[in-house]
Amino acid sequence: MNIRSKNWQLAANKQFDVVIIGAGINGATIYSRLCSMGYRVLLVDKGDFSCGTSQASAMMIWGGLLYLKNLDFFSVFHFSKDRDKLIKTHGKEIDPRFFRYIPNRKWGRNKFLVYLALYLYWILGNFRRQKPSYQKTYQELKFLCRKKSEGSFIYQEGFLKDSDSRFVLNWILSHQTEDSFALNYCLIDEAVYSARDRKWAISISDTVQNNYSSIRARVILNCAGVWADAVNQQFGIQTPYRHVLSKGVFIGLKRPETHQAPLIFEMGEHGDTLTFIPWGPISLWGPTETMENSIEDGFAINPRDIHFLQYHASRNLEPALAASKIISLRCGIRPLAVDRTFKADCYPLDISRYHKIAADGGRPWISVYGGKISGCVSMAEEVAQKVGRQFRPSLRNLPGLKIPEYDKNRASFPGLQEKFPSIDWCVQNEFCCTLEDYLRRRTNISQWLPREGLGFQNENREHLGSLARQLPAAEGKTPDNHVNEYVAKVNEGFDRLMAQI
Numbered sequence: 001m002n003i004r005s006k007n008w009q010l011a012a013n014k015q016f017d018v019v020i021i022g023a024g025i026n027g028a029t030i031y032s033r034l035c036s037m038g039y040r041v042l043l044v045d046k047g048d049f050s051c052g053t054s055q056a057s058a059m060m061i062w063g064g065l066l067y068l069k070n071l072d073f074f075s076v077f078h079f080s081k082d083r084d085k086l087i088k089t090h091g092k093e094i095d096p097r098f099f100r101y102i103p104n105r106k107w108g109r110n111k112f113l114v115y116l117a118l119y120l121y122w123i124l125g126n127f128r129r130q131k132p133s134y135q136k137t138y139q140e141l142k143f144l145c146r147k148k149s150e151g152s153f154i155y156q157e158g159f160l161k162d163s164d165s166r167f168v169l170n171w172i173l174s175h176q177t178e179d180s181f182a183l184n185y186c187l188i189d190e191a192v193y194s195a196r197d198r199k200w201a202i203s204i205s206d207t208v209q210n211n212y213s214s215i216r217a218r219v220i221l222n223c224a225g226v227w228a229d230a231v232n233q234q235f236g237i238q239t240p241y242r243h244v245l246s247k248g249v250f251i252g253l254k255r256p257e258t259h260q261a262p263l264i265f266e267m268g269e270h271g272d273t274l275t276f277i278p279w280g281p282i283s284l285w286g287p288t289e290t291m292e293n294s295i296e297d298g299f300a301i302n303p304r305d306i307h308f309l310q311y312h313a314s315r316n317l318e319p320a321l322a323a324s325k326i327i328s329l330r331c332g333i334r335p336l337a338v339d340r341t342f343k344a345d346c347y348p349l350d351i352s353r354y355h356k357i358a359a360d361g362g363r364p365w366i367s368v369y370g371g372k373i374s375g376c377v378s379m380a381e382e383v384a385q386k387v388g389r390q391f392r393p394s395l396r397n398l399p400g401l402k403i404p405e406y407d408k409n410r411a412s413f414p415g416l417q418e419k420f421p422s423i424d425w426c427v428q429n430e431f432c433c434t435l436e437d438y439l440r441r442r443t444n445i446s447q448w449l450p451r452e453g454l455g456f457q458n459e460n461r462e463h464l465g466s467l468a469r470q471l472p473a474a475e476g477k478t479p480d481n482h483v484n485e486y487v488a489k490v491n492e493g494f495d496r497l498m499a500q501i
């Protein structure tokens with residue numbers, strides 16, 4: 001029996017201390033923190049784990065260098081502290097990495113000001129990272145469109161080794177016991193609070209197989225990212241905060257041979273920057289930063305986003321690279337926490353990225369707003385303290401942290417040298433239900449190969465068929481259905497957009 005089916009069996013009429021809605025980075029780290037304190041926790045996501053913004057980040061564990069431009073020393077100090085704590089405690093998943101800041105005399109900041117800012121950044125990080133330095137020439141110059149080097153500044157941050165989705169998944173997989181577990185593709189249909197029992201009665205249902213259950217919990221945590229406002233509205237919860245939505249898009253290009261360090265370019269607008277990040281066989285160019293009014297628009301890439309990125313690529317990268325075929329796309333919405341009365345008429349980068357936590361006055365319900373991957377540890381700690389003030393953990397014998405060993409079972413995929421965990425492993429142990437779960441979040445295949453892994457000429461379609469045969473039985477779905485559904489999604493998304501460029 002795979003882990004998902006087992007957890008559904010365990011969920012029958014179960015009592016929990018805490019139910020967490022949303023398994024992005026916020027929900028996953030809070031889940032892990034509460035489990036290690038001895039709380040009995042259920043973590044649910046309406047889709048796959050990390051299927052929201054947490055699969056679309058730049059994967060940088062950083063101290064928030066850019067926020068220095070708003071003199072937001074508070075965020076920089078705290079993000080730097082969290083970055084270094086994460087690098088120390090999660091060395092298996094995070095690499096300390098040198099980044100290269102490339103100033104631009106024509107449209108960027110003064111070079112000496114940049115150097116000074118990097119020193120200040122290093123000081124705010126309490127000297128824990130390597131000292132910034134200046135380098136006149138560097139190997140990445142080979143694919144930049146500049147004739148002459150204006151030099152570059154090197155400074156150190158952290159970077160996720162595998163991916164952001166894997167990072168989220170690892171927090172979740174590290175605690176799967178009879179008392180605390182997670183369920184993806186799980187909806188909360190109803191949640192009613194009884195003041196007499198001081199418990200929530202919650203109905204949950206499975207959107208993949210025919211499962212449902214009634215459970216009880218003492219507290220509900222809303223960690224639904226950009227959907228947090230909608231979830232609060234559904235259950236009649238009011239908070240002093242709301243989210244402003246800032247869309248971020250990356251394009252994936254073939255990685256130049258000499259591309260080693262993540263590069264930071266000055267955009268010349270709003271004091272913002274663009275990055276070129278080496279990741280496996282591709283390099284990610286972006287992200288955009290645009291204010292959106294709806295979640296649907298925020299997760300839909302449009303030709304304007306691509307034209308914007310291509311225009312800036314042509315100003316910085318050599319013409320052949322800038323115009324090369326787009327291999328993959330990546331899009332997420334930054335959930336920016338603001339006061340409910342905030343008028344969002346500024347550039348999104350000017351809004352603080354720090355999280356806010358709101359406990360409901362009437363019912364035991366805590367909402368998490370904003371946050372970043374880099375700041376996940378202290379955010380989780382703060383939420384855990386809030387829960388701790390309400391009641392003590394139920395379990396006396398604390399469950400140990402189990403670091404998942406997913407790299408034992410390795411499989412290959414046509415066109416990639418990298419090896420991945422096999423689909424069978426991911427189904428049995430990692431809640432994998434669809435081709436997209438496997439290709440996008442359990443592995444990086446759909447980001448590293450053209451057309452989400454299908455190949456420019458559909459050359460991998462047959463291979464997807466053999467993968468689909470190993471997926472778990474889902475209501476009325478054959479392996480062919482899985483493949484056809486995947487191909488249709490690529491046609492309607494990636495192909496349609498490319499046809500408009």
Ligand SMILES: Cc1cc2nc3c(=O)[nH]c(=O)nc-3n(C[C@H](O)[C@H](O)[C@H](O)COP(=O)(O)OP(=O)(O)OC[C@H]3O[C@@H](n4cnc5c(N)ncnc54)[C@H](O)[C@@H]3O)c2cc1C
Binds near residue numbers: 026187226248331
């Ligand atoms: C382009 C871009 C680049 C970024 N780069 C970085 C970076 O380099 N470093 C960094 O630290 N941060 C970065 N960020 C920010 C970071 O990615 C986000 O702040 C973070 O991923 C948000 O996590 P979250 O858990 O709040 O939301 P999400 O990851 O969106 O998770 C919310 C989850 O809730 C689920 N959900 C929603 N409604 C329900 C419901 N009713 N029931 C059950 N589940 C529900 C969703 O399915 C989703 O999985 C970046 C963001 C963007 C957009």
